Amino acid sequence: MDTENRPVLTGLIALVGVAVVIGLLGGLAIMVGVKATGIGDDSAASDEPSSSATFRLPKPSETSTETTPEETAGTTPGTEPSSEAPAAGISLSAAQQSVSPMQQIDLTGTYQGGEGAILQVQRMENGAWSDFPVTMSVSGGTFATYVQTSRTGPNQFRVVDTDSDVVSNEVTVTVG
Structure with a gap:
């Protein structure tokens, strides 16, 4: 095939080749990143403390700073405070x-x-x-x-x- 007489076809083939290489490299980078962070790892979804999850929020706990209605409004439940x-x-x-x-x-x-x-x-x-x-x-x-x-x-x-x-x-x- 004579590529000198068909520069558009040659450019298109080169462009497709470059896109395939970039896509493969991008996919490989994403796979490595997912594996490194543990995203999608079934063990990360468990509640066990030995789990290797990277993104874990602490469980909410009761605090001692909460006040009761008696402390804030000076009334007992069921009574109307002053409007x-x-x-x-x-x-x-x-x-x-x-x-x-x-x-x-x-x-x-x-x-x-x-x-x-x-x-x-x-x-x-x-x-x-x-x-x-x-x-x-x-x-x-x-x-x-x-x-x-x-x-x-x-x-x-x-x-x-x-x-x-x-x-x-x-x-x-x-x-x-």
Whole structure:
């Protein structure tokens, strides 16, 4: 075959050859990297401490820094705290009084003097406050977020400043 008379075909064959070599080298590099890190190794998926997993997160444990509602609100479970927040307190309100399961519940409020604070949403569960998986920050003295829940019946929510443990008033939204 006369390659001098067909330069386009020659260039195309050379390009395909280079692509195959680069692909083989890239695949080999990926295989070596996977083997070195242990990704995809069946033993890495076990819970045994002798496992050779490279990327392992520690299991969560209880901390002693958690506070009870009695420590933060000065009330016992089942009693209503004062809805009058001090000048530097957090005032919380819910836009909806009742919603369907998994319908959006808009929570808004003010926190004068709390600029930049991170607020943790909490829900009353079995007589104790539990963190709801929602946080928000205070900007301009105000905050807003929403939550969704499928737990039917009255749901009590509040927010807590994660740094100072200042607690808002409670709001109740009926789901169902």
